[in-house]
Each structure stands twice: as structure tokens, then as C-alpha cells.
Amino acid sequence: MRVIVPQVRRGGIKRALIMPNTVPPITTVEMALDYQRQLTEIDPEVEYFMTLYLTADLTPEMVEQAAAANIIGVKSYPAGLTTNSELGVKDYDIFDPVFAAMETHGLVLEVHGEVPSNDEDNICVMNAERHFLPRLHHIHEKFPNLKIVLEHTTTFEAIEAVKQCGDNVGATITAHHLELTIDKVVGQPHHFCKPIAKYPRDRQALRDAVISGNPKFFLGSDSAPHPRDKKECSHACAGVFTSGYLMPYLADTFDRLGCLDKLEGFATIYGAAFYNKPRQTVMCKLVKGPIKVPEMIDPDAMKVVPFRAGETLQWSVAEC
Amino acid sequence: MRVIVPQVRRGGIKRALIMPNTVPPITTVEMALDYQRQLTEIDPEVEYFMTLYLTADLTPEMVEQAAAANIIGVKSYPAGLTTNSELGVKDYDIFDPVFAAMETHGLVLEVHGEVPSNDEDNICVMNAERHFLPRLHHIHEKFPNLKIVLEHTTTFEAIEAVKQCGDNVGATITAHHLELTIDKVVGQPHHFCKPIAKYPRDRQALRDAVISGNPKFFLGSDSAPHPRDKKECSHACAGVFTSGYLMPYLADTFDRLGCLDKLEGFATIYGAAFYNKPRQTVMCKLVKGPIKVPEMIDPDAMKVVPFRAGETLQWSVAEC
Numbered sequence: 001m002r003v004i005v006p007q008v009r010r011g012g013i014k015r016a017l018i019m020p021n022t023v024p025p026i027t028t029v030e031m032a033l034d035y036q037r038q039l040t041e042i043d044p045e046v047e048y049f050m051t052l053y054l055t056a057d058l059t060p061e062m063v064e065q066a067a068a069a070n071i072i073g074v075k076s077y078p079a080g081l082t083t084n085s086e087l088g089v090k091d092y093d094i095f096d097p098v099f100a101a102m103e104t105h106g107l108v109l110e111v112h113g114e115v116p117s118n119d120e121d122n123i124c125v126m127n128a129e130r131h132f133l134p135r136l137h138h139i140h141e142k143f144p145n146l147k148i149v150l151e152h153t154t155t156f157e158a159i160e161a162v163k164q165c166g167d168n169v170g171a172t173i174t175a176h177h178l179e180l181t182i183d184k185v186v187g188q189p190h191h192f193c194k195p196i197a198k199y200p201r202d203r204q205a206l207r208d209a210v211i212s213g214n215p216k217f218f219l220g221s222d223s224a225p226h227p228r229d230k231k232e233c234s235h236a237c238a239g240v241f242t243s244g245y246l247m248p249y250l251a252d253t254f255d256r257l258g259c260l261d262k263l264e265g266f267a268t269i270y271g272a273a274f275y276n277k278p279r280q281t282v283m284c285k286l287v288k289g290p291i292k293v294p295e296m297i298d299p300d301a302m303k304v305v306p307f308r309a310g311e312t313l314q315w316s317v318a319e320c
Numbered sequence: 321m322r323v324i325v326p327q328v329r330r331g332g333i334k335r336a337l338i339m340p341n342t343v344p345p346i347t348t349v350e351m352a353l354d355y356q357r358q359l360t361e362i363d364p365e366v367e368y369f370m371t372l373y374l375t376a377d378l379t380p381e382m383v384e385q386a387a388a389a390n391i392i393g394v395k396s397y398p399a400g401l402t403t404n405s406e407l408g409v410k411d412y413d414i415f416d417p418v419f420a421a422m423e424t425h426g427l428v429l430e431v432h433g434e435v436p437s438n439d440e441d442n443i444c445v446m447n448a449e450r451h452f453l454p455r456l457h458h459i460h461e462k463f464p465n466l467k468i469v470l471e472h473t474t475t476f477e478a479i480e481a482v483k484q485c486g487d488n489v490g491a492t493i494t495a496h497h498l499e500l501t502i503d504k505v506v507g508q509p510h511h512f513c514k515p516i517a518k519y520p521r522d523r524q525a526l527r528d529a530v531i532s533g534n535p536k537f538f539l540g541s542d543s544a545p546h547p548r549d550k551k552e553c554s555h556a557c558a559g560v561f562t563s564g565y566l567m568p569y570l571a572d573t574f575d576r577l578g579c580l581d582k583l584e585g586f587a588t589i590y591g592a593a594f595y596n597k598p599r600q601t602v603m604c605k606l607v608k609g610p611i612k613v614p615e616m617i618d619p620d621a622m623k624v625v626p627f628r629a630g631e632t633l634q635w636s637v638a639e640c
Binding site: 117118119120122123124125126127181182183185186187188189190192196199200201203204232233234235236237238305309 | 437438439440442443444445446447501502503505506507508509510512516519520521523524552553554555556557558625629
């Protein structure tokens with residue numbers, strides 16, 4: 001935490017939605033507030049918006065308490081799919097009372113939208129997100145006033161599904177999924193994350209979504225730090241680390257896509273609006289000018305290889 | 321070569337089709353014969369069937385010489401797609417005179433059946449084989465008497481395409497593609513090869529092909545040794561190493577699939593028949609009984625991690 005938290009503001013970010021898939025997972029209001037205190041101690045200039053891990057132990061009462069404590073969301077992980085998701089969801093219908101309470105108290109449901117792989121149904125990492133979409137529609141129809149964010153979307157079909165839903169359904173897009181396709185994932189462990197990057201057509205759909213300036217689509221970094229030896233090994237951990245250069249990556253990408261004018265909305269306005277948060281008053285300042293991404297963050301201890309390590313970006317953070 | 325060649329017979333194999341994508345590539349009859357001599361010196365009990373690399377420098381005269389020298393095939397690699405394929409093919413039509421000579425002299429065309437990735441056409445490693453299939457049909461229609469092997473097939477569509485072609489078109493299937501899907505490739509560099517393993521449905525099509533006992537489908541190991549540090553790194557080399565345990569892997573898989581009775585045909589008969597070679601008289605003997613695949617081949621020097629390293633197989637080679 002002491003190594004990674006300072007990377008957030010270095011990357012031009014002053015607000016973060018904090019995921020609950022720690023070890024142990026954040027399953028109670030107390031744990032979330034304690035985690036928030038620890039984060040604030042390390043960098044008090046960043047706002048940390050907290051979430052709870054959706055498990056069978058979460059009650060409508062806890063949702064009410066969470067809302068009172070300014071916890072803003074509940075994250076659902078399909079069981080076994082991503083880092084520390086062993087406790088995740090197998091069947092959404094059992095959560096109806098929790099979703100109803102979230103609807104009442106204004107908490108947002110953040111969804112890792114993949115179903116588990118399954119040979120019989122031909123489901124694997126390439127189509128696990130597509131097969132999740134009926135569940136998204138199902139929850140949205142049952143709880144139309146529940147705000148839902150489909151996190152780190154990676155497919156054309158997911159983008160279309162989110163567009164088709166009402167205003168209460170949004171989606172996040174990561175910096176790395178705007179750049180990667182499956183070709184750059186196989187054999188390249190630093191690009192391996194869940195959901196994995198898909199076909200060129202899917203990446204184009206993500207790019208088109210940000211180019212369009214549709215406020216349903218906003219930034220979610222899904223940044224995950226793993227030590228180099230947990231990536232460059234026989235079974236790599238899933239996750240791409242983007243925190244330290246998040247805004248430069250995005251500016252570099254948006255500039256190349258010819259939509260720099262959409263960056264402010266995507267990174268700072270649409271998400272805040274979706275979450276009913278005031279606009280940020282103090283922003284980071286980006287300047288044009290090359291910056292080289294280091295080969296490693298914290299080379300003497302944690303040894304995290306950042307996204308696009310060793311590459312040169314055309315934008316850097318002047319102040320944040 | 322001194323480390324890897326002895327692995328061939330250890331894996332229960334006494335006949336091998338030698339690929340020409342060495343550095344430098346095998347582009348002349350002389351090089352092929354010299355390579356064959358070096359291989360024979362290391363293990364004279366294995367038959368090495370030689371191939372030439374299809375390049376623009378290959379002439380019909382060289383094809384005739386090759387046939388006279390018992391070189392049995394020409395391998396085509398689409399440019400830039402796999403290990404040492406920089407010299408590969410961009411447009412097949414320029415090879416018409418060479419293909420005609422191969423048809424006349426009975427050389428087999430071995431094809432790495434993938435087209436290069438291309439964002440505009442949504443082509444990536446997941447569909448590069450499928451997009452190649454029209455080219456297979458094109459060559460087969462133009463040269464119906466040319467024997468063609470679609471190497472290391474990985475998709476349902478490729479299996480169907482080969483079935484639809486005449487008897488002069490066959491296909492190889494590797495030991496590893498009978499086991500892997502894309503889920504076991506992402507983040508697992510020892511499973512990364514080209515073409516990559518695809519969807520569960522594709523793996524099932526490969527399994528169904530071997531279960532069917534259709535003689536169009538036979539073993540091709542596509543075994544490729546890379547040192548561990550070229551696999552467990554940021555950009556892994558493509559290739560799975562199966563030589564040392566090839567027959568045990570296959571027996572283990574076929575046993576699990578309930579088609580052990582199809583193993584002999586798949587591994588020793590159908591391929592020989594396709595190539596007009598006599599049946600093998602001395603075979604390897606497999607016995608039921610567990611064997612553990614080592615974590616590493618040649619741990620003191622080359623450090624190659626074999627397929628299914630550390631796993632236990634239910635069959636082993638008693639003699640070969």
C-alpha cells in the first residue's frame with residue numbers, strides 16, 4: 001500500500017473508487033472505513049470512494065449503514081474469476097433484498113461482468129463477458145432504479161448492451177483496453193488481465209465509445225500491481241498496472257485517436273455525474289512533451305512492471 | 321541440437337518431419353542434407369524426413385533435385401507469423417510453378433495455415449486460421465494432385481475444411497492442442513504457441529477428429545524448445561515442448577477420451593500412408609503406469625520447461 005498509493009496522484013488522479021478484493025476482502029462497513037483511513041494516511045490529497053464486496057453475508061441493514069458511512073458502491077465478482085474473487089457471486093437472484101436496499105439508499109452496483117468458463121457451453125475468456133450480458137439486463141429490468149456500472153468492458157457487445165440500457169447503467173473502460181487486443185495478451189503477461197483484451201473490432205468499439213463522448217462510458221483504471229516475478233512466470237497473476245501513468249497513457253491514446261477534447265469528460269466529469277458527486281474543483285494538469293515509462297516501479301522491493309514499460313508517452317502530468 | 325534430438329526417441333518417436341525454420345532457414349537441398357546428417361549423427365535410430373522452406377528463391381529445378389534427394393516436403397510460413405518466419409509467404413500465386421513441380425515430383429506442401437493479423441479486417445490470433453482456409457481451398461483447387469498438409473490445426477472450421485477437401489489434403493493435430501483452450505494460454509507462456517489454442521468447441525472438434533479415426537488427421541508434434549527465460553518473460557517465444565513425452569501425453573489424452581484404439585493409426589499409420597511411406601516395423605512400446613513429467617529438461621544448461629511439467633501422466637514409454 002505504501003508503494004502503490006502514491007502512484008495514484010503521480011498518474012494525475014485525485015479520486016479513486018477503491019475495490020474490495022483485498023486479502024481478506026472488504027465485507028463490512030468497519031473494514032471499509034478502516035481501509036479508507038489507511039489510504040488517507042498515505043496520501044490525504046486523494047479522495048477514496050469505498051466499496052463493499054458482494055457476498056451472501058451482506059444484508060440490507062449493512063447496505064443502509066454503508067450509505068450512512070458514505071460508502072458508495074458494492075462490487076460483485078463472479079466466483080473464481082479474478083484476483084481474490086473466491087467469495088464471489090454464483091447466482092444473482094439471492095441478492096434481490098440487497099439490491100433493493102441499494103436502490104433505496106443510492107448505492108451503485110459495480111459488476112465484474114463475466115461468467116465462469118465452461119467447456120460444455122463453449123464459454124471461455126474470449127466470450128465470458130458476452131455471456132454475462134443477459135444477467136446485466138436481468139438485474140437492470142428487475143431494479144431499474146439501481147445504478148449499475150459494468151466495469152472494465154472489453155467487447156463490442158458489452159458496449160451495445162450498456163447503450164441499450166437506461167441511464168442508470170454505465171460502464172467503465174480502462175486505459176489498457178483502449179490499446180490492447182488478444183494478440184498482445186498471449187505470451188505477454190504484463191498485458192494479461194481479466195477480462196482479457198479481445199478482437200480488433202472490440203477494441204474499436206471501446207475507442208468509438210470514448211470518441212463519441214457518450215457519458216455512459218467513463219474511466220475506470222482497473223489498475224492492479226503484481227510483482228514482476230508473479231507476472232513473468234508459468235502462471236501469471238491477472239492485472240495491468242496503470243496507476244503511475246494513468247492520465248499520460250490516456251492523453252497519449254486520446255491524442256492518437258484525435259479526441260483529446262473528450263478526455264476531460266471521460267476521466268473526470270461523466271463518472272462523477274453518474275455517482276452524483278460534485279465535479280472536481282482541482283484537476284491535474286497535463287502537458288504535451290515526451291515522458292518515458294520506467295521499466296519498473298519500486299525496482300528495489302516490489303518490482304512492478306507498469307503498462308507500456310520502457311515506451312515513450314507524448315503527454316505527462318505537470319501538477320496534481 | 322545435442323540436447324533436444326535425444327528427446328525425440330525418449331518420447332516414443334522414431335520418425336520425424338524436420339521443420340526448416342532454423343536460423344538460417346533450410347532453403348537448399350544441400351542445407352537439408354547437411355542438417356539430416358547432423359541429426360542422424362546424434363541419434364541414428366530416428367528417421368529424419370526433411371523439408372525445405374518455401375521462399376521466392378525456390379525453383380522447380382530445386383524441387384526436382386529435392387525429390388531425388390528424398391526430401392519429402394516444402395513448408396510454407398505466412399510472413400512474420402511464427403518462429404523464424406521472416407522469409408515466409410505473402411502471396412501464394414507466385415509459387416504456381418513450384419507447386420506444379422511439387423505435384424509432378426510428389427513433394428508434399430506443409431502449410432502453416434494462418435494469415436497475418438490486421439486490425440481493419442478484425443483479424444487476430446483467434447481467427448487467423450479461419451481466414452486462411454479460403455487460401456487452402458484455392459491452392460487445392462488449382463493443384464488437386466498436390467498433397468497438402470494443414471499443420472497443427474486448431475479450429476472447428478479448419479477440421480471441416482480439411483474434411484471437405486479431397487484425399488490429397490490432410491491435417492496434423494498436436495498433443496498440446498488436444499488439451500488446451502485459450503483459457504490456458506493467456507498468462508501461461510508455456511502454453512503459448514502459434515496457432516494458439518482456441519475455444520472449447522474448437523478443442524472438441526480436434527478431439528472428435530482423432531476419435532473418429534479419420535485418416536486425414538494425424539500426429540504432428542510441432543514441438544519447439546525454448547529456454548525457460550525466453551518463455552517466462554515479458555514477450556514469450558511461441559512454442560510448446562512435447563518431444564520428450566510425446567507418446568505418453570497422447571496415450572494419456574486418448575485414454576481419457578476413451579479412444580486408445582485410435583492412437584496407433586493417428587500416431588504411426590495415417591501420416592505414413594499420406595506420405596506414401598512404408599509402415600513402421602519397429603514401434604515404441606507404451607505401458608500403463610504413472611510417470612511424472614519433470615519440471616525442466618536439461619536443467620543445468622538449456623532449461624526447457626516441457627508441456628505439463630510436474631504433472632503425472634498415466635502412460636509411459638517402455639522401449640523405443
